[in-house]
Amino acid sequence: MRSKLFVPGVRPELFAKALASEADALSFDLEDSVPEDRKAQARANVASFLATPAVRATAKTIVVRTNALATPYFIADIETLARADVGLFNLPKVESRDEALAAVELLQRCEAQFGTAATARLLLTIETPSGLRNAAGIAAAHPRVAGLQLGLGDLFEPFGIDRRDRANVHAVMHAVRMAAAEAGIFACDGAFGDLEDADGFVAEARMARRLGYAGKSCIHPRQLGLANQVFQPTDEEVATARRIVAAARTAAADGRGAFVVDGRMIDAPFLKRAEAIIAAAAG
Numbered sequence: 001m002r003s004k005l006f007v008p009g010v011r012p013e014l015f016a017k018a019l020a021s022e023a024d025a026l027s028f029d030l031e032d033s034v035p036e037d038r039k040a041q042a043r044a045n046v047a048s049f050l051a052t053p054a055v056r057a058t059a060k061t062i063v064v065r066t067n068a069l070a071t072p073y074f075i076a077d078i079e080t081l082a083r084a085d086v087g088l089f090n091l092p093k094v095e096s097r098d099e100a101l102a103a104v105e106l107l108q109r110c111e112a113q114f115g116t117a118a119t120a121r122l123l124l125t126i127e128t129p130s131g132l133r134n135a136a137g138i139a140a141a142h143p144r145v146a147g148l149q150l151g152l153g154d155l156f157e158p159f160g161i162d163r164r165d166r167a168n169v170h171a172v173m174h175a176v177r178m179a180a181a182e183a184g185i186f187a188c189d190g191a192f193g194d195l196e197d198a199d200g201f202v203a204e205a206r207m208a209r210r211l212g213y214a215g216k217s218c219i220h221p222r223q224l225g226l227a228n229q230v231f232q233p234t235d236e237e238v239a240t241a242r243r244i245v246a247a248a249r250t251a252a253a254d255g256r257g258a259f260v261v262d263g264r265m266i267d268a269p270f271l272k273r274a275e276a277i278i279a280a281a282a283g
Helices: 012-019 036-050 053-057 074-081 097-114 129-133 135-139 152-159 166-183 198-210 221-231 235-253 268-281
Strands: 003-008 025-029 061-065 088-091 121-126 145-150 186-189 215-218 259-261 264-266
Touching (some): 003 012, 003 221, 074 097, 088 097, 097 135, 121 135, 129 135, 129 152, 135 145, 152 166, 166 186, 198 215, 235 259, 235 264, 235 268, 264 268
Parallel strands (some): 003 025, 061 088, 186 215
């Protein structure tokens, strides 16, 4: 999931365009981009579109960003969309393991009620100080937690933390990535709000990639190509990964757990990363 495009739930005229875009994933938003008096309409818009043959045939990951658990809209979001073909429910501002478990419980209850196959998983956004402190517990709360997403805007802006300071960004990115890694799930970088600053977007995306993030959220189609380019494995990386996998087969046949490729010692963690690179390159 190199790129994830936000699609406001109140803008159904954009849905088909988003589906035809180069995004790996589409995130239909019921939260920040939807005024309170249009929450119900946004839910209905998204549910209707997700029922179309075009969506059912797409290879894109379908994400629905719900409202936060503490709001009066969250239960209706899940009740309405639990019947749809959703790959990930993206929950904003998750602050504790208990909140993650409450979301799983509601999702399972709705699936049982509607007879829905239990396929949707959770992408939980870390964007508050409490959420950051509890990130490891949130990530490991339940097997249906698929990933953590970082929301730097909400995390930094209220407290006057400078997002242009690379040390600030790196510290938080690293913490969230380690929490995800400990739980064995993926991490996705959040949105970059300045559409005119392509260099800033790319710099932040490159930092996320160096830390092992799977991809970056995009608030406009013009950011999609940038994200895809940053997170797509290079030909050289793929070639190296294939050499590692091939050498691992030979080593296994010889009873060796560690071996050398291109002058580097390779063992299980390096092999796992090589396999991930090959999978990412294959789409």
